[in-house]
Amino acid sequence: MAKKRLIQAINDALTEEMERDERVILFGEDVEISMFGDTVGLLDRFGPDRVRNTPICEATLSGMAVGAAAAGYRVILHMMFSNFIYTGFDAIANQMAKIRLMTGGQIMLPVTVIAGYGGGRSTAAQHSDTPYPALMNLGGINVAVPSTPADAAGLLKTAIRGNNPTFYLEAGGRGGQRGEVPDGDHLMPLGQAAIRRSGGDVTLVSVGAMMRPTLRAARALAADGIEAEVIDCRTLVPLDTETIKASVARTGRLVVVDEARDRCSAASHIAAVIAEESFHDLRAPVRRVTVPNIAMPYAPNVEKPLLPNPERIAEAAATLVQA
Amino acid sequence: MTPTSAPSTEEFLDLLRTMLLIRRVEERLRDDFHAGKLPGGVHLYIGQEAVAAGVCAHLNDDDWIASTHRGHGHFLAKGGDPKAMIAEIHGKETGICRGMGGSMHVADFSRGIIGANGIVGGGVGITVGAALAAQLENKGQVAVCFFGDGAANQGVFMEAMNVGALWKLPLVLICEHNGFSEFSPSDTVTAGDIADRPEAFDIPSTSVDGNDAIAVWEAASAAVDHARRGNGPSFVLATTYRTHGHNEGEVYWLSGTYRDNSEIEDWNRRDPIERLTRTLVERDICTLDEVGAMDREILDTVEDACAFAEASAVPSPDAVQDLMFFNQAP
Structure with missing residues (x-):
């Protein structure tokens, strides 16, 4: 290493x-x-x-x-x-x-x-x-x-x-x-999601760089007694739906965190797959934390709040657990 | 650029044979289309045969060509199998693309045929990539792009000339000016002379009568030789005429006409096959009887290919599962 x-x-x-x-x-x-x-x-x-x-x-x-x-x-x-x-x-x-x-x-x-x-x-x-x-x-x-x-x-x-x-x-x-x-010839197959943190209350799926704010959200949730499982997709095609489904089967709750615009985002696709294939495991509606359907503005004070952040992620998760 | 040589007797006869094969295949596809035997549309190459035949006469199996939606002629001229092409157009599993591509996508990589293309100008960037590969291989291969006057108005044409000239790629650009961008007469959508455009990139540009097979053969000989010697891209503008519609089905759904019949009749009098036949007979290279025998042989080939296509099975619906990705579920 x-x-x-x-x-x-x-x-x-x-x-x-x-x-x-x-x-x-x-x-x-x-x-x-x-x-x-x-x-x-x-x-x-x-x-x-x-x-x-x-x-x-x-x-x-x-x-x-x-x-x-x-x-x-x-x-x-x-x-x-x-x-x-x-x-x-x-x-x-x-x-x-x-x-x-x-x-x-x-x-x-x-x-x-x-x-x-x-x-x-x-x-x-x-x-x-x-x-x-x-x-x-x-x-x-x-x-x-x-x-x-x-x-x-x-x-x-x-x-x-x-x-x-x-x-x-x-x-x-x-x-x-x-x-x-890892040292040496390190290869990571496509289509294998990573479980970055284990937890039994809610599944947080992150796309790409959303992994860090999602992990921060999970730590904040833990402080409030909510244990979140964090899954990093790693690849969107192929998508490791099995790992996500298995997690949802344990937690019954799903939040997908994606910095794409909301409409037809990767989060939308993952939400649809889980709604179709894991409906009976769900104890609450699926939530997506994404960017609104807005092009990125320049001014930092306008741009920053559009992106998913730990607060929004944690709030979405907490709402599901408390529902 | 000056031609490196004139065609030999055998090369003259090959040229005529290729053009006749294209014509007879296209005529049969025309008939089969109107008889409702083909699942999709066809864009016929009738009247333009001298261009594909005159250019591909200089190419080897390991040279690359990219083509257009009007691509049957290029496929056949580059040595593609008529049976496999016709079966493809019938949507059969014995088709060159297993029935998955159809008329607009006939390709045979084993013969350097990267494929016809449903996007006007879609083959241009691909050919530049193949030319880059050919340059890296350093075995004297060339990459030839067939495109029309319509595609010459796409931005990729300028980009390709820039990259090709900058890197001295073995790229041969063959613009078949057939008079129409789909349904728009060229002069209503094109400013200036397309043959002037390459000169801005210091790319040698030659304009030829695209219905004169010998003129095309000679211009292509020089252009291909230029590329093989590592001298970079060249451009040939072959002026010809699309005697059939953009799409053979247009007579059934187009709301109006976009040209006079007299224009078609004028160009029919300049038919490239009749013209080459006349020249060969005049030069005692062959007799009309020998051309007739050649034609009958070709008609038999076409008949066999069509019978093969019609008798072939349709592909399994499951076949698509393996085709989006190599060794990976779609």
């Missing part, structure tokens, strides 16, 4: 995977200087054939990822801010997500798309979205939302070695968070 900053865990995983397999290539805007620090040093180490700064042309970049992967490479596409996924969405939604089915399974598509997501830092409406609900709805796209340095490393390595398109979304501004990363 070594303690690492989250962004360092990502950088190390990228380095190790490019070292391990020479058919892994990486391209994107400013990957050389690396705005977030995740791709820093890769161009020097692996050279301009395998690591390329690109023009700003997301519509072509997402198409290129499909074409280069179809032609036999393992592609890592860095799209910087996840709002730029929308700019490149045609080839994501119409090609990447569908080409395997459209061609009768002739090819695998080993593509990993990295992008930073989420608000809370006055980056305003066009640099703070959480596009995973749209990605989840496409079908042929995996979505990883790691929240710890260990998962950041393990999920990224799995995505790169995998044979399906995977969006690997980094929570913006959380790169400095530190945590233990």
Whole structure:
């Protein structure tokens, strides 16, 4: 075990995977200087054939990822801010997500798309979205939302070695968070949620970076005698519904914490699955703690209260337990 | 760029054979569509055969092509199997895409056919990616993008030229100017000459009569050679004409017309197959009887392929479960 900053865990995983397999290539805007620090040093180490700064042309970049992967490479596409996924969405939604089915399974598509997501830092409406609900709805796209340095490393390595398109979304501004990363070749399978805290009164499911405020909420609840179980999804596609269902079977109560806008959020999907498949285990309605259906404003005093925080999470949970 | 050579006798005959095969397949699909035998629509390539045949004549199995919604001709010219293509268009499990893609998505990766594409301009970025892969492989492969004058108005066209020229990718851009963006005549939606656009990126641009198979063959020879030698992208504008509708079904649901029949008749007089046949006969490369024999052989091939398609089973509804992801539930 070594303690690492989250962004360092990502950088190390990228380095190790490019070292391990020479058919892994990486391209994107400013990957050389690396705005977030995740791709820093890769161009020097692996050279301009395998690591390329690109023009700003997301519509072509997402198409290129499909074409280069179809032609036999393992592609890592860095799209910087996840709002730029929308700019490149045609080839994501119409090609990447569908080409395997459209061609009768002739090819695998080993593509990993990295992008930073989420608000809370006055980056305003066009640099703070959480596009995973749209990605989840496409079908042929995996979505990883790691929240710890260990998962950041393990999920990224799995995505790169995998044979399906995977969006690997980094929570913006959380790169400095530190945590233990197992030594050696640490791989984390997609579709395995983590139970971050055990408790029998209420299940709190967190998406991505919502894990920390959710854990803080759980500690606050414990002070009031309510024991919450905290489940970190780790990946949204595939989604580990079994772990969530098993927890709800024990607690009878579910709160889903998601920093996507409420309508058709990941939280909405999880709530629907539990309502359909675990209805008889529920002792109270499912609650979602999300962002209202509002674009992220700039002013910090307006932006901050829109995001889920420990107080809102704890209040939602306490309401269910006291009901 | 100047052509590297003229076609040999065998190459002339291959060119004609490919064009005839495309024509006969498309005519049969036209008939089968109107007879209600096809589950979906078709966008026919009739009248444009010289472009696919003239370009693909220079390509190997490991060269890549990406194509358009009007993609049957490119598929066949690149060596795709007519049986597997027609079975696909019939929605059968023996189809090249197991019946999952249909007419707009015929693809055969084993022959470098990345696929037709239902999105206008959708193949452009993909071809740039394949060209990047080809450059990294460093084995002289090229990636060819077929697209129309409609797609030339998509932003990805400019992006692709920029990346391709910047990185000197082995990318060949073939714009088939067939006169229409779906139902809009080109001049109502396109400013300037599309062939001027590549020059802004220092990409060599050649304009040819797209109904003159030999002119296309020669222009493509130079463009493909340019890419193979590592000199970067090139562009060919082949002016041709879509003698059929955007979609073969449009006669049943379109509220009006968007062109005069006289325009179609004019272009029929410039039919690329009749034109190449005439040239080959004039140059004593073959006789009309020999062309007739070639045509009969092709008609037999088409008949066999259609019989195969019709006799084939439909895919199992469960087949989709394995196709969204590799080795993962959908």
